[in-house]
Amino acid sequence: MPPNATQHPRMVISFILVSSSNDDEVQDNTSCPQPQDALPSAGYRHPRRQVEQTGRKQCDYPRCKRASSRGTNRCVSHGGGKACTVPGCNVAAQSHGLCKKHGGGPRCLVRGCSKSSQAGGKCIAHGGGQLCMQPGCHMRAQRGKRCSMHGGFVLCAAAGCFNKDRGGGLCNQHRQHLLCSVPTCKRLGKVDGVCTQHYKIAKHATDHSNADGVVPHPPGLERIEL
Template sequence: MTSTRSASQQAAIELGVQMAWGLKFAAGRVHSMIRCSEQKEATYSELANEFLGVIAAEGREEKDQSAQLVTETGRPCCSHPGCTKQAQAKGKCIAHGGVRECTYPDCTAISRWRGRCAAHGGRHTCSEENCEKLVRSHGKCVEHGGGGNKKNCSVSGCTKRYQARGLCATHGGSTLCKTEGCSKKTLSKGLCRVHGGGTLCKTEGCEKIGCVRGYCHRHGAEHGVVKRKGTCKVEECPKFRLNRGYCTKHAKERGIAVGRKCQTEGCEKSAQVGGNCISHGGGARCTHPDCSKLAISKGLCSTHGGRITCKAEGCKKWGLSKGDMKGYCIEHGGGKRCKHPGCTRSVQFKGLCCTHGGYSTCRAEGCSKRANSKGFCSKHRDTETANSVDDEGL
């Protein structure tokens, strides 16, 4: 019988035939040696084709398996079973341990730059002398010109990136609402919050912007999405704690520093923009030429158009951003109102007006007068009682 098959293929076919014959004998499908001899030629060809088909199928399976080990972009996949992420190091993705460790002896931290972690020099710092800030682009940090093609704000001395019209957001370079006559900042779709920009909180009836998983900060805390901050240790103080369990007010009363301090020697006030307090030149300043007043909005002071006035016609008072009637002064219904039933006065403390208990009382024992300064009334402010209470608080 002539054949064009190679010697290796012929040997593989004969081995397959022998294995097939053994299976047929074990199953009792061949009952007679005579019948087997008569059908030998036909069975030989049939089994050979069957064996070649099995070999071809196995080859296709191996090819499919090897194709699955490569990502859509042609990169090798993670060697972890069932993972299709791209391998980073050691044949695994980052989630399964494919990270490069720091080359410093006995250090197992992740390498950041040049094989070292941040603690052992793996920080790509700015090329400017004595600058330790991280590089953004061209070997320099943002302050020294790095960070892409965007230029800095056109206001003298400002190193922030411009957003629009050559200005940063602080100096009026934010994108304004496209609604005619509206000067508020856009949230989404070119619109501010009042004109339909942003996504509202998922809680029914809430008109605040959903900033965390579709909830506002308040309802996010109620649903466990946002971790609720603890309140001040001082009894009946509802403010958030910042340092050593105290809010800003009560921390300062006890001599505890909160946040950055003013750079001016001997000044204990909080630092604003520029590293100084407002009294020593800190804070954003008006962008109008030769004006050094504080900027209120749009990078301008109240004199040069940065004042937010009441929406009521002819009213020049400040418009408030809180309450049901936003943009109006207190006289015209702006600001928060007392939560006592039927009361329309403005809130002073704990959601109540002064008439309904919205004020803090003196900290001196047995005194129920209204506190004026440092938690004490005018009578107990400078007495020994006040000093003893301060010592107990410390």
């Protein structure tokens, strides 16, 4: 029986989570520290959009520190507000339904340049953005007003790990248990155990399932008949 519009996307997620038939593809995450065991290392910082920085209420998704989008209870990553309309992009829309990368927001002031503007009204290629605060360095700052060579990065939060944070506060090795439940997907599982993109696929299926009862599925997954 095809899902109807009243069903929660979580019910459809169970249909798109296809377990791998190859045991070699199943990763052993028993050695990966759980969130409560991961201790902040030197250089670790919380997400940028803290509630105290924006004046808005906190996203109600468990353990999320970001501020909720205006008029919603969640941040853009967890389903609140308007995301970029480009397929596969989950970044917050700046203007015209697009994020900065795809044409939304202010553009570089240099004539003929359509790149996103940084600090100073220009793109990085034309001198925009902030320089590394290290004396004599002319590279662009990444985090903490420093370039990646001078400490402008966040370390993995797992105790004793000095790898760089690759998302979720952990390095690639220690964030395996936080990944999307859909096989082969490397994005962080942000909503009901799946990434934002696969959550949207499930949500779309609840509203637009066709007469054949076929749930839309991401590339690489089996065709699922209900």
